[in-house]
Amino acid sequence: MVLLRLEGVTKRFGGLVAVDHVDLEVNEGEAVGIVGPNGSGKTTLYNIISGVYLPDEGKVFFEGNDITKLPPHERTPLGLARTFQIPRPFGAASVKENVAIGAMFGRAKANVDEAMKMADEYLELVGMYELVNKEAKLLTPLEKKLMELARALAMKPKLLLLDELMAGMNPNDINRIIELVKKIKVKENIAVVSMVEHLMHAITQFAERVVVMHQGKKLIEGPTMEVLNDPKVIEVYLGKKMVIEGYEG
Amino acid sequence: MRRYKPLLPVFAIYVILLIIGATTPGLWQPIMFIMFYIGIGVALNNFLGLTGYVDFGYVAFLAMGAYGMAVALNYFTELGFGAVALGFFLALLFSALLCIAVGGVALRLRGAYFAIATIGVNEGLRYLIEGARIWGGSEGIVLSGKLRKAFGPDFANYLSTFVADVCLIIVIFVASVITIYLINSRVGYALLALREDEDAAKVVGINVTKYKLIAFFTSAAIGSLIGASAWTLKLTYVFPEDVFFIHYTVEAIVIVMLGGAGTLLGPVISGLIYGALKYYLSVILPGFQLLAFAPLLIIIVVAFPDGIVGYVRKKLRGKSLFEYIR
Ligand SMILES: Nc1ncnc2c1ncn2[C@@H]1O[C@H](COP(=O)(O)OP(=O)(O)O)[C@@H](O)[C@H]1O
Ligand SMILES: [Mg+2]
Numbered sequence: 001m002v003l004l005r006l007e008g009v010t011k012r013f014g015g016l017v018a019v020d021h022v023d024l025e026v027n028e029g030e031a032v033g034i035v036g037p038n039g040s041g042k043t044t045l046y047n048i049i050s051g052v053y054l055p056d057e058g059k060v061f062f063e064g065n066d067i068t069k070l071p072p073h074e075r076t077p078l079g080l081a082r083t084f085q086i087p088r089p090f091g092a093a094s095v096k097e098n099v100a101i102g103a104m105f106g107r108a109k110a111n112v113d114e115a116m117k118m119a120d121e122y123l124e125l126v127g128m129y130e131l132v133n134k135e136a137k138l139l140t141p142l143e144k145k146l147m148e149l150a151r152a153l154a155m156k157p158k159l160l161l162l163d164e165l166m167a168g169m170n171p172n173d174i175n176r177i178i179e180l181v182k183k184i185k186v187k188e189n190i191a192v193v194s195m196v197e198h199l200m201h202a203i204t205q206f207a208e209r210v211v212v213m214h215q216g217k218k219l220i221e222g223p224t225m226e227v228l229n230d231p232k233v234i235e236v237y238l239g240k241k242m243v244i245e246g247y248e249g
Numbered sequence: 250m251r252r253y254k255p256l257l258p259v260f261a262i263y264v265i266l267l268i269i270g271a272t273t274p275g276l277w278q279p280i281m282f283i284m285f286y287i288g289i290g291v292a293l294n295n296f297l298g299l300t301g302y303v304d305f306g307y308v309a310f311l312a313m314g315a316y317g318m319a320v321a322l323n324y325f326t327e328l329g330f331g332a333v334a335l336g337f338f339l340a341l342l343f344s345a346l347l348c349i350a351v352g353g354v355a356l357r358l359r360g361a362y363f364a365i366a367t368i369g370v371n372e373g374l375r376y377l378i379e380g381a382r383i384w385g386g387s388e389g390i391v392l393s394g395k396l397r398k399a400f401g402p403d404f405a406n407y408l409s410t411f412v413a414d415v416c417l418i419i420v421i422f423v424a425s426v427i428t429i430y431l432i433n434s435r436v437g438y439a440l441l442a443l444r445e446d447e448d449a450a451k452v453v454g455i456n457v458t459k460y461k462l463i464a465f466f467t468s469a470a471i472g473s474l475i476g477a478s479a480w481t482l483k484l485t486y487v488f489p490e491d492v493f494f495i496h497y498t499v500e501a502i503v504i505v506m507l508g509g510a511g512t513l514l515g516p517v518i519s520g521l522i523y524g525a526l527k528y529y530l531s532v533i534l535p536g537f538q539l540l541a542f543a544p545l546l547i548i549i550v551v552a553f554p555d556g557i558v559g560y561v562r563k564k565l566r567g568k569s570l571f572e573y574i575r
Contacts, residue, residue, distance in 0.1 A: 050452050076454030090445035092555075094566075101442050104435050105454035112435060133567045155454070 002064070003028045003159055003191050004049065009058035011044050018044040020216035021058070026159065026191050031182075033207030033224065034195035037236060040213040042195040043085055046161050050082050051075045062159075079107045079158030081151075083165055087144035091137030098136050099123055099150045106155020115154070122150040126180065142169060149177070153184060160185075162194040166202050178206050200228055212236065252433040255575030259425050259517050263287075266521070267418065281414050281479075283524030288421045288475045289497065290504035290516030290523075295428055296468035297502065298510035299437070300461050301444040302363050305498055306351065306370030307472065311480065312492035313347050314340035314473030316378075318481035319390040326399045333412065336477055344473035345466065347374070352465045356458060359447070375493035389488035396485060405485075413483035420478060424471045428513045432575065436463055444511070506549050509556025513575055518557060 004026040011019040019041040026032055036042050047053045049060060051072035060068045067075050081102070090098050099119035103110040110118055123129055126146045131139070139147060145165060152160055162181075166174045185192050196203055203210060203224065210227040212219040214236045220227055227233060263284075270280030293307055317339030325332045347370075355366040379387040396405040431437045439460040442450040447457055481487055504523050508515025553560050558574060565571040 052448065052452065072451040073454050073456045076452065082452060084449070088446050088449040090442045090449070092445055093441050097438065097441065101438050101455075102453055104438055105442075112433065112438070115438075135563070135566070151453070 001028045002026070003030075003062065005061040006045075006049070007059045007061070009045070009048055009055045009060065011041075011048055011053055012056050017216050019048065019055070022213075022216075022218050024211065024218070026193055028158070028191055029185070029189045030191045031185060031206055031208050032191070032193045033203040033210040034193060034213060035200070035203060035210055035228075035233075036195075036197070036213030036219075038197055039215075041216040042197075042213055043163055044216075045213070046082055046163055046195070049161060050080060073105075076105065076155065077107055077109065079156075080161070081106055081153070081155040081157035081159070082161035083145065083148040083152050083163055085163040085167075087141065087148050089136035089139065089144050089147060091135070093136055094132065095123065095128060095134050095136055095139065095147055096120065096132040098147055099154050102151035103154040103156075106152075106157065108154060108156035118154045119150070122154045123147075125153070125184070126150045127176070142173065145169075146177075149181075156188070157190060160190050160192045162192065164196060165194065167197065174202055175205075178202060182206065204228065251572070253426075253429055254572045255429055255513055256425060258573055259513055260422070262517055262521065263418075263422065263425075277414075279525075279528050281417065282528050283521055284417060284421060285475070285479045286500065286504060286524035286527070287517050287520030288417060288424070288479065289472065289501040290508060290520035291421060291424045291428060291513065292468055292471035292475055293501040294468075294505045294508075294510065294513070294516045295424070295431065295471060296464045297505050298512070298516070299431065299440040299444070299464045301510070302356075302360055302461065303502065304367045304465075305364055305495070306367040306374075307468075307501060308493060308495060308497040309347060309371045309374050310344045310469040310472035311476030311497065312371075312374070312489075313343035313469075314476030315480040315487045315492045316384055316390075317341070317343045317473065318477035319392060319487040320384060322392050322481070323390050323395065326395055329400065333408070333416075333482070336481070337416075337474060340473040340477040341470055344469045348462075348466050348469045352462050356461045356465060371493055371495060371498070375489050378489050384487075387489060389486060389491075391486045392481070393485040409483055409485050413478050416478035416482060417475065420471065420474045425513055425517075427467060427471070429575065431464070431467065432511075432513070436460055440464055441511075503545060503549075505556075507545065507553075507556055509558035509560070509562070512556070512558040512562065515556050515558035 002025050006022055006024040008021045008023060009019055010021050022045065034042050048055050051070060054069065059066055062078055090101065096116065096119045099122055100115035103115035103118040108118065123132055126149055128143065128146055128150065131143065136147065149165060166177060181192060184190065194206060207224050210224045211221045212227060212233050219236060220230055220232055266280050266283065270277040297303060318336035321332050321336035321339050325335055328335060351367065351370055355363050358366055378384060384390055396408065439455045442453060442455055443457045443460060450457055476492065480492060504519045505516050508519030549556065555563065562571065562574050565574060
């Protein structure tokens with residue numbers, strides 16, 4: 001069943017078209033990778049899906065319902081959760097409270113006691129159990145990312161949007177996180193959309209399907225290995241350099 | 250019950266203060282003066298402390314409470330204790346109406362814009378009452394003669410001394426329970442999140458306007474009950490230039506920030522310190538607080554951005570005492 005559907009979604013910032021007539025479908029329980037160079041509109045797309053920005057054109061559907069105009073706090077309980085490219089912890093709250101807040105106001109809609117228990121569970125899962133009482137703003141950038149992952153999972157989403165979650169992690173952490181997300185995805189039937197700038201390797205391990213973004217447009221979409229070996233995609237990643245070299249020569 | 254542990258030190262402070270006041274000749278009035286400052290600290294903390302939003306018009310809620318009580322005692326004097334009850338009801342009603350007028354619009358704004366929007370509320374309301382001659386205009390409402398005539402001097406005196414003080418004390422106890430209840434509930438966690446990062450809070454599923462309004466109404470309601478008891482009932486008059494005096498707003502803000510915004514013990518301790526200093530120093534150095542505010546605020550912001558209790562809480566994280574300090 002189609003969980004998320006974008007129809008001709010467009011977002012402009014002044015003269016810049018950050019997202020340009022993008023169509024996208026994500027099925028229940030599917031793992032999708034969104035790949036694209038810096039500035040290709042990936043984060044903006046997430047902001048439209050989560051309701052941070054309203055699109056200038058196009059529509060967003062979740063489980064068949066039009067949520068284009070819904071404010072973020074009304075979408076989240078439907079089963080959306082995301083992490084931020086630059087982590088946004090609730091700094092003065094403890095790590096546990098951060099995750100519990102996700103459980104309280106996400107789809108899980110837990111009461112305070114349940115939320116605290118869930119926070120312990122998910123923090124244990126991401127391997128942060130010994131940090132539960134720490135003030136969130138004191139975490140390292142990597143820990144903040146893991147905490148955001150725990151917060152998003154504690155919301156019990158149907159659709160999880162990961163924004164450069166693995167950027168800046170070492171290979172060990174990346175493998176650990178991929179295994180973890182894969183496991184939870186299957187166990188709780190979560191559709192996971194993960195966007196990355198580089199880290200092609202990580203995407204091949206994880207995504208069943210890949211969408212490549214370029215200058216706000218959807219360049220190509222299909223099974224992971226097929227797409228990543230496509231000449232057009234190789235050009236997007238290497239082409240720029242060749243063009244510049246060409247001009248120089 | 251575990252979550253209500255933080256009430257223990259707070260109630261201990263209240264009880265000790267009241268026992269000292271009741272048993273030491275000449276100390277009851279200073280203690281009630283201190284209780285007033287603890288009260289406005291606790292009241293404003295439910296908004297400023299829990300949301301991080303600064304309301305420069307806060308004293309207007311105390312004024313609404315003061316007028317609510319004055320209107321009831323002035324026009325429904327014959328109801329006796331019923332008039333006092335009606336007075337508290339009107340206090341809540343008037344402050345709630347002001348909440349709707351201010352909060353419905355201004356709380357959709359972000360922090361700094363909200364603060365600016367509230368600056369005019371207090372003065373505007375005062376000039377409205379004076380200019381349109383509402384509730385006696387600038388002459389205010391003077392109740393002492395009426396109360397004495399209706400009830401006789403003994404009962405009138407009993408109202409303005411004993412009943413007024415008891416009401417204030419009850420309001421402060423109840424307000425403290427409400428603060429801890431809020432902090433420990435979903436409301437408290439929603440406010441904690443939006444205080445830290447409003448946009449992230451929305452994305453996590455929090456209806457930020459709703460929770461800001463809850464804090465605003467709670468804080469306004471408590472403020473209005475304090476205005477009704479500590480001003481109208483106790484002083485038996487209401488003058489607009491007194492009840493809309495912006496000074497009280499600034500004092501309440503200092504108390505909340507100094508003690509530790511968002512904690513309960515914070516405003517209690519700093520209300521105690523501030524009230525005591527003001528009571529004794531104003532005799533020796535009238536107007537000292539004006540001189541003291543600026544350096545005090547700078548010291549707080551630079552050295553103790555989390556306030557006294559916020560600082561102590563940080564040191565106690567993970568220790569067993571932590572649960573009692575809130
Ligand atoms: N709030 C904004 N205001 C103006 N321009 C923006 C804003 N957000 C993103 N952009 C621009 O939109 C384009 C796409 O950005 P983004 O979605 O962050 O790309 P990506 O996540 O793929 O790196 C970039 O050119 C960026 O500068
Ligand atoms: Mg991005």
